[in-house]
Amino acid sequence: MQSFEVLSREFAQRFNKSHFPAEPASLYQPNDYFLQAGGKRVRPVLCLMGNELFDEIRDDTWEVATAIELFHNFTLIHDDIMDKAPLRRGKPTVHEKFGRNTALLSGDVMLVAAYDYLNKISGKYVFSVIRLFNKTAREVCEGQQLDMDFEKQETVLFDQYLKMIELKTSVLLAASLKLGAILGGAGERNQNLLYDFGKKLGLAFQVQDDYLDAFGDPDKFGKQVGGDIVANKKTFLLIHSLEAASASQKKELKKLLEDNSDAKVNKMIQVFKECKADEWALQLKNKFLDEAFAHLEDIAVLSKRKEPLKELASFLVKRDH
Amino acid sequence: MQSFEVLSREFAQRFNKSHFPAEPASLYQPNDYFLQAGGKRVRPVLCLMGNELFDEIRDDTWEVATAIELFHNFTLIHDDIMDKAPLRRGKPTVHEKFGRNTALLSGDVMLVAAYDYLNKISGKYVFSVIRLFNKTAREVCEGQQLDMDFEKQETVLFDQYLKMIELKTSVLLAASLKLGAILGGAGERNQNLLYDFGKKLGLAFQVQDDYLDAFGDPDKFGKQVGGDIVANKKTFLLIHSLEAASASQKKELKKLLEDNSDAKVNKMIQVFKECKADEWALQLKNKFLDEAFAHLEDIAVLSKRKEPLKELASFLVKRDH
Numbered sequence: 001m002q003s004f005e006v007l008s009r010e011f012a013q014r015f016n017k018s019h020f021p022a023e024p025a026s027l028y029q030p031n032d033y034f035l036q037a038g039g040k041r042v043r044p045v046l047c048l049m050g051n052e053l054f055d056e057i058r059d060d061t062w063e064v065a066t067a068i069e070l071f072h073n074f075t076l077i078h079d080d081i082m083d084k085a086p087l088r089r090g091k092p093t094v095h096e097k098f099g100r101n102t103a104l105l106s107g108d109v110m111l112v113a114a115y116d117y118l119n120k121i122s123g124k125y126v127f128s129v130i131r132l133f134n135k136t137a138r139e140v141c142e143g144q145q146l147d148m149d150f151e152k153q154e155t156v157l158f159d160q161y162l163k164m165i166e167l168k169t170s171v172l173l174a175a176s177l178k179l180g181a182i183l184g185g186a187g188e189r190n191q192n193l194l195y196d197f198g199k200k201l202g203l204a205f206q207v208q209d210d211y212l213d214a215f216g217d218p219d220k221f222g223k224q225v226g227g228d229i230v231a232n233k234k235t236f237l238l239i240h241s242l243e244a245a246s247a248s249q250k251k252e253l254k255k256l257l258e259d260n261s262d263a264k265v266n267k268m269i270q271v272f273k274e275c276k277a278d279e280w281a282l283q284l285k286n287k288f289l290d291e292a293f294a295h296l297e298d299i300a301v302l303s304k305r306k307e308p309l310k311e312l313a314s315f316l317v318k319r320d321h
Numbered sequence: 322m323q324s325f326e327v328l329s330r331e332f333a334q335r336f337n338k339s340h341f342p343a344e345p346a347s348l349y350q351p352n353d354y355f356l357q358a359g360g361k362r363v364r365p366v367l368c369l370m371g372n373e374l375f376d377e378i379r380d381d382t383w384e385v386a387t388a389i390e391l392f393h394n395f396t397l398i399h400d401d402i403m404d405k406a407p408l409r410r411g412k413p414t415v416h417e418k419f420g421r422n423t424a425l426l427s428g429d430v431m432l433v434a435a436y437d438y439l440n441k442i443s444g445k446y447v448f449s450v451i452r453l454f455n456k457t458a459r460e461v462c463e464g465q466q467l468d469m470d471f472e473k474q475e476t477v478l479f480d481q482y483l484k485m486i487e488l489k490t491s492v493l494l495a496a497s498l499k500l501g502a503i504l505g506g507a508g509e510r511n512q513n514l515l516y517d518f519g520k521k522l523g524l525a526f527q528v529q530d531d532y533l534d535a536f537g538d539p540d541k542f543g544k545q546v547g548g549d550i551v552a553n554k555k556t557f558l559l560i561h562s563l564e565a566a567s568a569s570q571k572k573e574l575k576k577l578l579e580d581n582s583d584a585k586v587n588k589m590i591q592v593f594k595e596c597k598a599d600e601w602a603l604q605l606k607n608k609f610l611d612e613a614f615a616h617l618e619d620i621a622v623l624s625k626r627k628e629p630l631k632e633l634a635s636f637l638v639k640r641d642h
Contacts, residue, residue, distance in 0.1 A: 021459075027466035078429060082422040101403040101469055104425060108399060108432070109462040112455055115436055119451045126447075130440045134433055138342075141430040145348035148422055 004312045030098045030106040037089040043176040044069045050180020060121040061183045067117035077107040136175040143168025156234045170202025193299045200292035204317045207285040210235035226265030241275040325633045351419045351427040358410040364497040365390045371501020381442040382504045388438035398428035457496040464489025477555045491523025514620045521613035525638045528606040531556035547586030562596040
């Protein structure tokens with residue numbers, strides 16, 4: 001059983017090469033540019049760990065892990081177009097640097113490259129691997145569409161937001177683990193427990209992410225505090241506050257959503273606190289994390305084999321920045 | 322051996338259902354809308370014919386044909402975004418009707434759906450089918466990128482344009498045929514001859530398309546004559562004229578490219594004629610068509626089996642509208 005650090009390093013070594021032909025450079029160079037910017041490679045490592053939970057890592061698992069990372073980066077390139085994001089990983093986004101049309105097309109071809117890696121595997125699990133990969137790809141698109149739909153909706157309920165986050169963020173983490181488990185020869189029950197572990201872990205992660213936007217230490221958080229607030233994003237904090245608020249607090253929240261002054265962020269954080277959204281979010285995060293660990297606990301392999309996944313989960317979710 | 326009409330009708334019957342879940346409708350309804358607008362379904366039928374040239378149509382071939390048609394429609398949705406096209410098949414394009422972001426995402430999920438159909442096939446040819454499908458998908462993206470690159474380039478040479486058309490248009494026709502041939506159990510030589518037939522047919526088709534834009538009968542052509550001229554598109558006609566023109570004709574062409582008056586189309590057609598681009602284009606079309614038929618002739622199956630493909634090719638390329 002290898003740690004996240006070890007697997008991450010080995011994955012990076014294998015992954016850090018061009019996955020594309022040299023020409024036309026106008027199409028492929030943007031993808032090389034984007035992939036070189038790095039990222040934590042969490043998803044492919046989850047896939048490797050999902051395999052290693054049950055058996056030694058297969059050659060095929062490296063291919064699937066690569067496909068997962070390419071798929072994830074494809075979604076980032078296209079999401080950045082849709083969100084008009086100027087920066088990603090501290091560098092100009094693909095559409096900022098190369099134009100929207102090229103970003104669209106480079107993203108498309110990155111998705112095709114992911115399927116090229118999936119076509120390298122063989123064995124009895126090919127069908128179920130690709131089926132799960134496709135289902136997940138569809139769901140991630142659904143999540144992004146719901147996220148865009150929500151921007152136009154005045155009210156988003158907690159359950160709706162949860163469903164969106166599940167699709168947009170959680171299922172890819174869950175599927176990465178399960179794909180590894182399938183390749184590692186796990187039985188169906190163990191596969192599904194690992195999937196549920198990943199899903200809950202993803203939810204906990206998103207609650208934390210929303211929490212840190214308002215309550216994180218700006219020195220450690222690495223991005224501007226209150227970004228979600230400025231953008232009027234319907235986060236766990238806002239949705240809970242709107243549901244828990246008194247009539248006067250609700251009025252204040254609505255007013256703040258129309259507010260574009262510099263004071264907006266601090267005032268909004270104040271109302272979040274009054275509505276106890278901070279405490280509530282920490283409890284919610286812990287609830288999801290407890291549920292995640294309960295699923296992991298339930299998997300029928302030696303406890304020792306689960307250590308790297310436990311460590312990674314704690315690292316991802318309990319981090320204080 | 323069945324005719325294009327028969328296969329096209331049977332394919333349409335199977336294909337005319339939703340290929341997507343009901344929810345979220347905001348993501349999937351745009352795809353249903355676009356697919357319902359029809360189209361000639363040439364590519365999937367080429368796949369079926371490629372199979373039937375060698376053997377009875379397999380169940381798997383219907384799945385691959387469906388994947389091809391979904392892939393083709395995915396490229397159309399994304400191309401329309403990039404080209405800012407308002408209409409397709411006489412109806413508003415997806416991005417016009419549902420917005421650019423949704424069109425981007427709906428296109429993405431249509432590509433995933435194509436891979437879902439590919440995952441339904443089984444048998445020894447799975448690997449080579451998906452490998453050719455992926456290669457073709459990559460090439461079509463390359464062709465679209467080159468097309469966009471050419472818009473910014475002052476000069477495009479004949480060979481460059483040919484390469485772009487080959488990638489953007491021909492390889493998908495060629496691959497559709499070859500995928501069918503693979504599934505029909507054809508040997509490698511026959512597969513490749515059929516591929517080359519499709520590639521040359523695609524080139525002949527594009528020459529004709531460029532020709533009709535300037536010299537087609539407006540009543541039969543179905544779209545505005547001179548659309549390429551208005552858009553300053555570097556077509557076979559313009560590229561040839563620029564290469565064949567005298568110094569004064571070249572000057573006139575450059576002037577017309579800057580011209581935005583109503584007289585532009587007729588004046589440009591006049592110069593094309595002076596440069597004999599019309600005659601040259603018809604000869605070029607016939608050359609590609611002859612080459613296509615020579616490849617078809619060379620395929621080692623009974624001549625009678627080739628009849629439907631010959632008819633289809635003549636229908637596609639010799640049509641006078």
